[in-house]
Structure formats: structure tokens, C-alpha cells
Amino acid sequence: MxxxxxxxxxxxxxxxxxxxxxxxxxxxxxxxxxxxxxxxxxxxxxxxxxxxxxxxxxxxxxxxxxxxxxxxxxxxxxxxxxxxxxxxxxxxxxxxxxxxxxxxxxxxxxxxxxxxxxxxxxxxxxxxxxxxVLEAVQADLTDAGQFLSGGQIDRLAQVIAASFGVEDTGFEAELIAQEKARKAEEERIEARAEARRRRENERLRAWEESLVGFDRVPALLHCSPREALRWMAENRLPVARRTPQPDGTELFEFDPEVLRRLRPQLVEWRGGSRETAVPQTGRKVGNAVIARVAALDRYVAHFKTARALKRRITLVTGPTNSGKSYTALNALANAESGLALAPLRLLAHEFRESLLSRGVPASLATGEERIVFPGARHLAATVEMCPFHNPVEVALIDEAQMLMDPDRGAAWTAAIMGVPARHLYILGAPDCIPLIRRIAELCDDPLDEISLERKSPLRAAGAPLRLRDLEAGDALIAFSRREVLDLRAELLTLGKRVAVVYGALSPEVRRAEAARFNNGEADILVATDAIGMGLNLSIRRVVFSALRKFDGKQTRDLTAQEIKQIGGRAGRYGHHENGIVAVLGEAGTPAHIRKMLAAPPEPVTELRPLVQPDADIVRAVAEEIETDSLYGVLVRIKRAVLRADDPNYRLADMEQAFEIASALEGVEGLGLTQRWTYAMCPIDERDNGIARLIHWASDHAAGRNVPPPGTGRLVQPAQAGREELERAEKRHKRLVAWRWLSLRFADAYPDREMAERNTTTLNDWIEAVLRQQSRERGHQKRGGRQNDNRSRTRAPAGDDTRRPVGPRKGMKKQGKSRR
Incomplete structure (x- = not known):
């Protein structure tokens, strides 16, 4: 004033x-x-x-x-x-x-x-x-990707010492020395990685420069041009590189060393035998040779146990709430041995519980845990944990539409092609039918198809909704963690009891929140599309807060299949007579929802399943090019294995594995297979994940034990804000990665018991924070509005003056979780 x-x-x-x-x-x-x-x-x-x-x-x-x-x-x-x-x-x-x-x-x-x-x-x-305290504060900062200089450590030590009434702060000298040693080691690792990457790139460049065109082939083979053309058509001459030309043709190039080593076979070829002999190889190996070794263009043959069985596939498709899993689970329970593969750890637990409830002993295998039931001949597992060498009578693979997922689709391809089961049940949305037909054709397996209808009707709401219109049994859908928590806070101020589910929460917390909603402790569930798989929810009405989402690359409209998959969670059979799908007024219209629910399955234009190498393929390629560099192997696989126009398969996105492999080049003392295992570890790149993984790998290689991540300081749940909640969620993700590695490198990651305790502590704390209904804050806000209304004109009845809830800005993709 x-x-x-x-x-x-x-x-x-x-x-x-x-x-x-x-x-x-x-x-x-x-x-x-x-x-x-x-x-x-x-x-x-x-x-x-x-x-x-x-x-x-x-x-x-x-x-x-x-x-x-x-x-x-x-x-x-x-x-x-x-x-x-x-x-x-x-x-x-x-x-x-x-x-x-x-x-x-x-x-x-x-x-x-x-x-x-x-x-x-x-x-x-x-x-x-x-x-x-100084070590604990440093650990928290390191977890957040922040590192203190010697001067900062000295200053922090003085502040902490003063807090305890201590004047002598000499203890920080040791920690400063440790910090200097850590930074020096990181610099050495990066320098070695850079040198090795340079060597592999130079090696690849030298090989590429040695390639020759077709006009040089007759002289190198000591044959006529006509013979060279015939042998190339018969696939006897490995083409090292194909380069598209502007006129639509391709320029073929050949490795001269490989061609020279083929000369002894010319007599046999001229004798009329049409069987192609794989050439012997040396240090310079053509891309076609590597492609043969990797066999990704003949991926189905990679699964020898499955190919040795006479398999039969039953594809069961239908919308959400059509009972797809019921028939398959019954067949699985009646079989002498069986396997149930799920997209999520939470759903794998549910499959195991379903088998146990039918009196069938079952074990569990997920990326981060094992439960062994002595004598059990049934296993519930996540898709990535599919055992390819243990034949069973019946197998079940759920959510087959994940075949089209760019991050995890290759795992479904491997499981469907490679699961060693005499009878395979594949469950999924109708969209997956063309791709399953193509895979069955590639496997030469007979395919039966069963199409199911939804058990309870699903319809669009008659009018758009406001937040205040939400009632008990409603699920409000958002597409980012931030929006879920924002909507939760707004609903709390309206006096609603709220449960939340989003991707950053552990399966245990998601299940606890779902239970609160199902048993009536919470009126409304606010969730991301993470509710689409793996949770049994008694939802009466699904309400979209937005009809656009950020998919990791762009913000786009939801597809009809996404609206059906998420909206189909409404009207659980046996709990509600029908399901209703609605939308908040600022986000869209009921007419659009009605149109999407009635839309036919979207045409699948890409019928080539996604594939990626496994440890066996990585080792085979490394042997062929005579290298122990994972970076070198992956570079060659990206360049050589699958052409963009391969008629049968597509190479999956391997960018994160490539980045990890690149950083691992500087860590000495790890074998090729160990490096590949680290490259497959589920980490969050946004949480300094690769740097942390390299630090763990460096300790492992040096023979030092890798301690599990701690919980950090956890305030009282009632005092926790979003910053503390997000920090705890990140720590939980780090523990997931540590436990994943512990199952594969038990000697280097030995303290699994502490990791389990820390995981339980974080889960309990996060659950307690989410259970806080903030009633005092809600009452204060409502009371404040009432007092404020004494000096203001009251808004007309039915006029929702709250901020609009529609398409959100700043949506971010959740971290990959491939295991």
C-alpha cells in the first residue's frame, strides 16, 4: 500500500x-x-x-x-x-x-x-x-545426481558439527579424499570408454572402407560375371552392405576378405549343389555373416525347444471385462504343468494366487523376486522372465496387444514364438489378431481363434461432468503423476475420500490403494492408464479428465483402443449392471466417447513383429567379429542384422541398452555377458540412472560389494509433500534395479535382506502418505471459501468456478520398466 x-x-x-x-x-x-x-x-x-x-x-x-x-x-x-x-x-x-x-x-x-x-x-x-549425518546427506545428494566439491563438503561438515555442538570438524577430510577418489575413478572410466568407442568405430570404418562393388567380385573369386550373379541370386555370396539409390535400386558392396575365403567352395558350387555353405571368418566379417550368426532374420528358429514341440495356439480376444483369462486359467490349472506370463509383476502375483486358489501349487519369477514352491510344476512370471528351455503342457500369455509396444513388444514376440508349451493360450484385445496370425504363420503353428463379448454393457455418459459431480465408485483418469496428485488435492477440498494409482508406485502400493477403493475406504480412484492392466477394480464409472496424452514423443489424441481399454474397466461383472464412460466437460464431449467406443479395431498396418538380440546372440556376434566390446557388438547389430525392409521382422528400439553399453566400455573386469545383463537392467534415465548403474558396475568389477540404496530420511507421513513423495518413489525404483541385479549377481549384491527391508519401509511410508486424507486442510479450505463468500457475491448454483481440467501441459513419459 x-x-x-x-x-x-x-x-x-x-x-x-x-x-x-x-x-x-x-x-x-x-x-x-x-x-x-x-x-x-x-x-x-x-x-x-x-x-x-x-x-x-x-x-x-x-x-x-x-x-x-x-x-x-x-x-x-x-x-x-x-x-x-x-x-x-x-x-x-x-x-x-x-x-x-x-x-x-x-x-x-x-x-x-x-x-x-x-x-x-x-x-x-x-x-x-x-x-x-554427513554421510547420509551426501548419499541423498548423490542419489539425486548432485555431487559436492571439497569446499562444499567442508562447509556442510561445519554446519552439521555446529548442530551437534561440536567444534572439531576434522572428520570431513576423509570424506573429501573419498570424493576426490570417486571423481578420479569416474574420469578414468569415461576416458577408457571414449578410447574403446573410438577404437571400435575406427575398426568399423576401416572395414566399411575396404568394401568393394560387384564389379570387383569376379576377379576376387576367380569366376565369370555370370557365375557371380548366379551365386549372389542363390544367396551364396554374402552382401556386406546394401545402400539405397535415388532411382529405387540398391548398391551392393562385398567384403573382399570374405570373398577370398569362399574360393575353395567354388568347385562344389559349380557342381550344382545348391546348399549354401557358411564361409569361414576372420577379423573382418561381413554384415551378412553377422546377420546369419545373429539369426534375427530367422528369429523363429532361435527357439529350438519350442520348434521341437508340436504346438497349438488358441487366441482369445475380447474387450476388457469379457472373461478372457477365465477359460485359460482353468485349462492351465487342469494341466500337469503350466506357465502364466503377465505384463506386470502385480498381474503375475494375481495369476499365481488364482492357481493357488484352485489348489494348484505355483512358483513365481519376476525381474526382482523369486518365490519357489517346492515340487510345483506351474510358474507365474512376467513376460521377460519366460523360461525357453523347460517344456510345459499349457501356457498362457496375457495382454498380447503389447506386441505393438515400442519398448516391450520384443519381449512378447520372444515369448509367443519361444514359449515351450504344447498348448498356448494368447489373450488380448481384438487389435492384436492380425499380428498373432502372422506370428503363428512364421512359427508354422496351427491357430484357433475365440472372440468374446463384454459380459456387462458399456455405454457413454449422457452429459459431461464436473469434478463436484463425481460419486463413490468413480475412477478419474489422468495421464501424468502430477495431474493425478493435482486432481486428488482438488477432490479432497470437495470432501471426497481419494485413492490413487500411477506408474511410479510399486505394485504393493498400487494394490493397497486399489483395496482401499474396492472396500469403500476411498470414494474415488484417481489414476493414470496404469489401471488398464493388473488390477481388479470395482469401478462403476470411468471419467476421463483429458483425451490427450504425452506418449514420450508428442502429445496426441487418445486412440479408440486406448479409450476402450481404459473405459472398459467400468462396470465390473458381478458388481455393477453396466459400465459408464464419461469425460469432464473441459476435456471433451460424450459424443466423442460414444464414437470411440463404437469404433472397429484400428487396422494394423505393420505386421512385422519386433525382435531384439539376447545374450546368446550377443555372444555369437562377438565371437564372429572377435571382440569383447558390447558397444562394438551392438553397433554392428544395428548396422548389419536387420534391413529396414526385412519382410518378416523389425529391430526393437535399443537406445537405452546402447547408451548403457557405451558407458560400460570404461569399466574393466566385466565379461561380455555381464555387460549385456547390466544393459538390460530396468533403470530410470531421468533419475541419473545410467551414471548410478556404471558406479555399481565399477564396484562389482573391482570386487567390492554394492550396498542396496537406502530409504533416506522419511518425514512423518502427515508432513510429507510432493517433493518427499517423489523422492521416495525414486528410491523405490533404485531398489527395484538393485534387486534385479542381485538376482543375477548375488556375490556382488549380497545384502538382499536389507534391500527387502528398505523396500518394505518405503512401500509402507508411501502408502501411509497416500492414505492421509488431508481432512484438516480440506476443512480449512472449505471454511476459507465460506468466510470469503461473506464479502463476495455467491456464484450461481451449478457454476463450477474451479480451474479447467482438460488437456494438460508438461506431461512426461514414465521411465521404462522392461522387467
């Missing part, structure tokens, strides 16, 4: 009561707000005024002024701490500090004193000694 205005101006009779009360408080205290602060203060004073009053107590005015100024105080402290390089000070620390400042005229020194007091309390709560 402009302090030049007189007190008579401030208190003129025609001013609103709130403005009069504010003017009186300013005159009584001498504390003048800025123009920006004044607008907010008027609203807060209006809420605090009793009916008929025109003044507020001085203490209440000072409290409100502090509330208004805390945002600027927090920003000033954050800027100060970042300029000073105090990375250990979090936003939560600063917000907690300014919440305890009650003097509206507080100076910068007062704010810093409050922050230092807050830090001292936190540090004393983190450990028993300054050394323990």
Missing part, C-alpha cells in the same frame, strides 16, 4: 469493512504492506473479520502479514542458499523455517537464523554422530 496516503484516506466511510480494518491495523502498527501485498491482505482480512466488525486485533494483522510475506521470504532464502552452493538445503527446509517466523518485520539475518535452527533439528534427527 502507498504509505503516502493519509490515515483519513485509508479509513473513509465508503470503503469496504475489510479495507477499513486493514487501514486501521496499518495505522496502529506502522507496518505498511506493498501494493502487491495489500491486494492479498484485503482478502485475508475479509476472511478474518467477524460479522459486523470493521477492525481486527493487531496480533491477527501481524499474523496475516507474515502469511503474505512468507513466499518472498522463502524465495530470498532459496536464492541465498543456491548462490552459496548449499545444495543440502531443500525447499521443504526453507518452507518449514519461514513458517516459524512470526515477526512481519523480520530481517534477512532473522530468516537465516530460523533456517539454521531448522537445519540443526533435521541433522540431529538424521543420525547419532556428525559423521553419520
Amino acid at each position: 502507498d504509505s503516502s496516503r493519509s490515515s483519513s484516506d485509508r479509513a473513509s466511510p465508503d470503503q469496504a469493512p475489510a479495507e477499513q480494518a486493514l487501514a486501521s491495523a496499518i495505522e496502529a502498527t506502522g507496518l505498511s504492506p506493498s501494493l502487491k501485498e495489500e491486494a492479498r491482505l484485503v482478502k485475508l482480512v475479509a476472511r478474518s473479520l467477524l460479522p459486523g466488525a470493521s477492525t481486527i486485533p493487531v496480533a491477527e494483522y501481524e499474523r496475516l502479514l507474515c502469511e503474505v510475506r512468507r513466499k518472498d521470504w522463502a524465495a530470498a532464502l532459496m536464492n541465498q542458499s543456491r548462490r552459496a552452493g548449499e545444495l543440502w538445503i531443500s525447499k521443504a527446509d526453507i518452507q518449514e523455517a519461514v513458517s516459524h517466523v512470526h515477526d512481519p518485520s523480520a530481517e534477512a539475518s532473522d530468516l537465516r537464523a530460523a533456517l539454521d535452527e531448522r537445519l540443526a533439528l533435521r541433522f540431529r534427527d538424521m543420525g547419532h554422530t556428525p559423521r553419520d
Whole structure:
């Protein structure tokens, strides 16, 4: 407020009561707000005024002024701490500090004193000694991808020591030395990786420069051009590289060393035998030779156990809630041996429980856990854990439409082609039918098809909805973690009890949240499309908050299949007579939902299944090109194995594996297969995942045990904000990766018991945070609105004045999870 205005101006009779009360408080205290602060203060004073009053107590005015100024105080402290390089000070620390400042005229020194007091309390709560606390703070920062310099460690050590009343801070010298050693090792690893990558690239370039055109082939083979053409048509001459030309033709190039080694076979070829002999190889190996070794263009033959069986495939398709799994599970339970493959760890658990409930002993295998039931001849597993060498009588593979997923589709291709079962049940949405037919044709397996209809009707709602219209049994769908939590907060202010499900939550927490919704502890479920698989939910109505999503590359409209798959979760058979699919008014129209639900399956234009190499293929290619470099092997596979126009298969996206392999080049002491295992580890690249993985691999290679990630400091669930929740979710993901590696490298990752304890602790804490219904906050917000309405015109009935809920900005793709 402009302090030049007189007190008579401030208190003129025609001013609103709130403005009069504010003017009186300013005159009584001498504390003048800025123009920006004044607008907010008027609203807060209006809420605090009793009916008929025109003044507020001085203490209440000072409290409100502090509330208004805390945002600027927090920003000033954050800027100060970042300029000073105090990375250990979090936003939560600063917000907690300014919440305890009650003097509206507080100076910068007062704010810093409050922050230092807050830090001292936190540090004393983190450990028993300054050394323990310093190591814990460093670990948290490292987990977040932040590393302290020697000077920063020294400063942090002094602050922690002061918190404990200790003056001697000599203990940080050892930690500074450790930090220097860590950085030096990282630099050595990167330097070695760069040198090895350069060597492999130079080697590949030298080979490519040695290639010759077809005009040189007769001279190298000592044959006529006619013979060379015939032998190339008979696929006897390996083409090293095919380069498309502008006129639509291809330029063929050949490896001269490979051609020279073919000369002894010319007599046999001229004798009329049409069987192609694989040429002997040396260091220079043609791409066609590598393609033969990798056999990705003959991928179906890679699964010898499955090919030795007389398999029969039954494809069961239908929409969600059509009972696809019931028949297959019964057949599986009645078989002497069987296998159930699921897309998610959570669904693998459900398959195992279904078998156990039918009296069938079953074990479990997922990327990060094993449950062995002695004597069991049935196994429930995630798709990536398919055992390719153990024949069973019946197998079940669920969610076959995942064949088209760019990240995980290759795992479904391998499972369907390679599962060693005499009778294979494949379950999926109708969209997968053309691709399953093609795979069955490639496998030469007979195929039966069963098409099921939905058990309970599914229809579009008659009108768009508002948030306040949501009722018990509704599931509200968003497409990012941030939007799920935003919508949850808004529903809480409306007095709703809310459960949430999104991809970053562990299967255990997702199941707990689903149980809260199913048993009535929560009225509404707010979820991402993670509800589409692996959860039995008693949903009456699915409500879309948006009809667009970010798919990792672009923000696009939802497809008809996505709307059917998600919307089909409504109306669970036996619980609801029908299912209803609705949309919030700002996001779309019921007519669009109705059109999508009635749309036929989208035509599948790409019938080539996705494939990728496995450990056996990687080893075979490495032997052929005589290298122990995983980077070199993957570069050659990308260049050589599958042409873009291969008629049968497509090479899957292997970018993350390639990046890990590239970084691993600098780690000495790991074998090729061990490197490939690390390249397949499920990590989150956005959480410094590759750097952390290389650090673990370096310890492994050096013979050092890799300790499991910790839980970090977990505040009381009622005090946890989104920052703390996200940090805990990231730590859980790191534990998933650590446990995945522990099952494959038990000697290097031995403390599995601690990892399980930390995982359980985080799951319990995250679940407790999500269970907090924030009723006090909700009541305060509703009470504030009611008080505010005393000085405002009430909105017309039915007019939702809340912010629009429609297509969101800033949606981000969840981290891959391939295991």
C-alpha cells in the first residue's frame, strides 16, 4: 500500500469493512504492506473479520502479514542458499523455517537464523554422530545426481558439527579424499570408454572402407560375371552392405576378405549343389555373416525347444471385462504343468494366487523376486522372465496387444514364438489378431481363434461432468503423476475420500490403494492408464479428465483402443449392471466417447513383429567379429542384422541398452555377458540412472560389494509433500534395479535382506502418505471459501468456478520398466 496516503484516506466511510480494518491495523502498527501485498491482505482480512466488525486485533494483522510475506521470504532464502552452493538445503527446509517466523518485520539475518535452527533439528534427527549425518546427506545428494566439491563438503561438515555442538570438524577430510577418489575413478572410466568407442568405430570404418562393388567380385573369386550373379541370386555370396539409390535400386558392396575365403567352395558350387555353405571368418566379417550368426532374420528358429514341440495356439480376444483369462486359467490349472506370463509383476502375483486358489501349487519369477514352491510344476512370471528351455503342457500369455509396444513388444514376440508349451493360450484385445496370425504363420503353428463379448454393457455418459459431480465408485483418469496428485488435492477440498494409482508406485502400493477403493475406504480412484492392466477394480464409472496424452514423443489424441481399454474397466461383472464412460466437460464431449467406443479395431498396418538380440546372440556376434566390446557388438547389430525392409521382422528400439553399453566400455573386469545383463537392467534415465548403474558396475568389477540404496530420511507421513513423495518413489525404483541385479549377481549384491527391508519401509511410508486424507486442510479450505463468500457475491448454483481440467501441459513419459 502507498504509505503516502493519509490515515483519513485509508479509513473513509465508503470503503469496504475489510479495507477499513486493514487501514486501521496499518495505522496502529506502522507496518505498511506493498501494493502487491495489500491486494492479498484485503482478502485475508475479509476472511478474518467477524460479522459486523470493521477492525481486527493487531496480533491477527501481524499474523496475516507474515502469511503474505512468507513466499518472498522463502524465495530470498532459496536464492541465498543456491548462490552459496548449499545444495543440502531443500525447499521443504526453507518452507518449514519461514513458517516459524512470526515477526512481519523480520530481517534477512532473522530468516537465516530460523533456517539454521531448522537445519540443526533435521541433522540431529538424521543420525547419532556428525559423521553419520554427513554421510547420509551426501548419499541423498548423490542419489539425486548432485555431487559436492571439497569446499562444499567442508562447509556442510561445519554446519552439521555446529548442530551437534561440536567444534572439531576434522572428520570431513576423509570424506573429501573419498570424493576426490570417486571423481578420479569416474574420469578414468569415461576416458577408457571414449578410447574403446573410438577404437571400435575406427575398426568399423576401416572395414566399411575396404568394401568393394560387384564389379570387383569376379576377379576376387576367380569366376565369370555370370557365375557371380548366379551365386549372389542363390544367396551364396554374402552382401556386406546394401545402400539405397535415388532411382529405387540398391548398391551392393562385398567384403573382399570374405570373398577370398569362399574360393575353395567354388568347385562344389559349380557342381550344382545348391546348399549354401557358411564361409569361414576372420577379423573382418561381413554384415551378412553377422546377420546369419545373429539369426534375427530367422528369429523363429532361435527357439529350438519350442520348434521341437508340436504346438497349438488358441487366441482369445475380447474387450476388457469379457472373461478372457477365465477359460485359460482353468485349462492351465487342469494341466500337469503350466506357465502364466503377465505384463506386470502385480498381474503375475494375481495369476499365481488364482492357481493357488484352485489348489494348484505355483512358483513365481519376476525381474526382482523369486518365490519357489517346492515340487510345483506351474510358474507365474512376467513376460521377460519366460523360461525357453523347460517344456510345459499349457501356457498362457496375457495382454498380447503389447506386441505393438515400442519398448516391450520384443519381449512378447520372444515369448509367443519361444514359449515351450504344447498348448498356448494368447489373450488380448481384438487389435492384436492380425499380428498373432502372422506370428503363428512364421512359427508354422496351427491357430484357433475365440472372440468374446463384454459380459456387462458399456455405454457413454449422457452429459459431461464436473469434478463436484463425481460419486463413490468413480475412477478419474489422468495421464501424468502430477495431474493425478493435482486432481486428488482438488477432490479432497470437495470432501471426497481419494485413492490413487500411477506408474511410479510399486505394485504393493498400487494394490493397497486399489483395496482401499474396492472396500469403500476411498470414494474415488484417481489414476493414470496404469489401471488398464493388473488390477481388479470395482469401478462403476470411468471419467476421463483429458483425451490427450504425452506418449514420450508428442502429445496426441487418445486412440479408440486406448479409450476402450481404459473405459472398459467400468462396470465390473458381478458388481455393477453396466459400465459408464464419461469425460469432464473441459476435456471433451460424450459424443466423442460414444464414437470411440463404437469404433472397429484400428487396422494394423505393420505386421512385422519386433525382435531384439539376447545374450546368446550377443555372444555369437562377438565371437564372429572377435571382440569383447558390447558397444562394438551392438553397433554392428544395428548396422548389419536387420534391413529396414526385412519382410518378416523389425529391430526393437535399443537406445537405452546402447547408451548403457557405451558407458560400460570404461569399466574393466566385466565379461561380455555381464555387460549385456547390466544393459538390460530396468533403470530410470531421468533419475541419473545410467551414471548410478556404471558406479555399481565399477564396484562389482573391482570386487567390492554394492550396498542396496537406502530409504533416506522419511518425514512423518502427515508432513510429507510432493517433493518427499517423489523422492521416495525414486528410491523405490533404485531398489527395484538393485534387486534385479542381485538376482543375477548375488556375490556382488549380497545384502538382499536389507534391500527387502528398505523396500518394505518405503512401500509402507508411501502408502501411509497416500492414505492421509488431508481432512484438516480440506476443512480449512472449505471454511476459507465460506468466510470469503461473506464479502463476495455467491456464484450461481451449478457454476463450477474451479480451474479447467482438460488437456494438460508438461506431461512426461514414465521411465521404462522392461522387467
